[in-house]
Amino acid sequence: MKADILDHANLMQASEFIAGMNSLPQCHIGYLGTSKNDIFHSLEEMNNDSESAAFIVWKDGAIAGFLGVDADLNKGTAELWGPFVQRYEFMRLLWEKALHYFEGNLHSYFLFADTANLTAAEFAARNGFKLQSAQTCMELKGxxxxxxxxxxxxxxxxxxxxxxxxxxxxxxxxxxxxxxxxxxxxxxxxxxxxxxxxxxxxxxxxxxxxxxxxxxxxxxxxxxxxxxxxxxxxxxxxxxxxxxxxxxKSIKLCVETTNEKALSIYKKAGFKVERSLNFYKLDIRE
Incomplete structure (x- = not known):
């Protein structure tokens, strides 16, 4: 079992895999949408970005794990699109592949996951990520x-x-x-x-x-x-x-959960709480 780099031929299959998981609070990552089309376009942009890369694990001919690294080499930072995994051991494969791929080019990684996403929380804990803040995401429709x-x-x-x-x-x-x-x-x-x-x-x-x-x-x-x-x-x-x-048709925003004044203003404007997420950061220089 090994992790491979995502290529253009696998974009639709990866989009379907992620869409099935990201719509569930226990799997949700805040950097990606929940519709297959939205995710496909995000993956297409990543695939065309020479600085970024995505990695997949296969099992029985189907995608069983995904991790995208939306990198900014100039800043030395990256947002993690995932991990989306069906089994915990796939997290290690994907993360080791990503770290090796970007070795020496990135120093900070960011993870933005639903508070119900215990897989992401375990991934963060195992790999030295530190919780930076809790965020409340809100939406206004119509x-x-x-x-x-x-x-x-x-x-x-x-x-x-x-x-x-x-x-x-x-x-x-x-x-x-x-x-x-x-x-x-x-x-x-x-x-x-x-x-x-x-x-x-x-x-x-x-x-x-x-x-x-x-x-x-x-x-x-x-x-x-x-x-x-x-x-x-x-x-x-x-x-x-x-x-x-x-x-x-809709407007979304995220605000720190502790910022009660801002939350009150947004609620008065008609925004409804959509989900709560945790923002983690790993600085490999520390």
Whole structure:
């Protein structure tokens, strides 16, 4: 029994295998969707990314284990898509294959798994991952309001101010302010709130046209201007734009479970709790 590298010929088979598991809380990994088509497109992108790789274990002619490594070699970090396994011993095969493949190129690995996913929890414990936070993932379906709203997008002259604010509020996260600026397009938007004295706050959201799904990635407010409803106004602006202008059918977000104030704001906006996940990190330099 050994782990092989996933190739293009196995993408559909792997998508079906993952879709069958990721829809179950006890197997769910937060970096992937639950529909076969969504997963197929994610695997296709990974397969075309020279920095990343995925590994599979076969048993009796069928896939019995999968682990994807969505890597950023420039940062030396990677998100783990899995492990999705039918038997515990397959975890070791997949992980050893991944570590050997990326040896010397990656120093940090991230795992985002449903709290009910005991397989992922055991994998994390066995391999030295440390629990970083508990996250509550929420979803808003349908547009709760048809009220007209002005949509304010981040103007070019505020780019440097935005970068400073984002990197201050979220100093160690998956996108820097500069990276978000580089991602901005019709489906990746930064909504802004500002006055004469500068930028008060922002919200960064992404839209998946194929799935008709929006995602709220970051909401940042100037620490000196909080408690003034800026975050809520930005949220309402993004919800309106995603539903009314982009055509979203649903919007998702994740927030730290301990952030009761944010949870309250999202619930008042109509978001419902979808699932709870644990975020783990392994730093092999430690």
């Amino acid at each position: 547009n709760p309001s048809n009220d007209l709203r002005d949509v304010s997008l981040l103007p070019p002259h505020c780019h440097s101010e935005f970068i400073h604010l984002h990197d201050t509020v979220f100093p160690h996260t998956y996108y820097t302010g500069k990276e978000i600026i580089g991602r901005m397009n019709d489906d990746h938007k930064v909504y802004s709130s500002g006055e004469a004295d500068g930028l008060n706050g922002y919200l960064y959201a992404e839209y998946n046209r194929e799935e008709k799904e929006g995602s709220i990635e970051f909401i940042g407010v100037d620490p000196n201007k909080r408690m003034k409803g800026i975050g809520r106004n930005l949220l309402e602006m993004a919800i309106h734009d995603l539903f009314m202008n982009s055509g979203a």
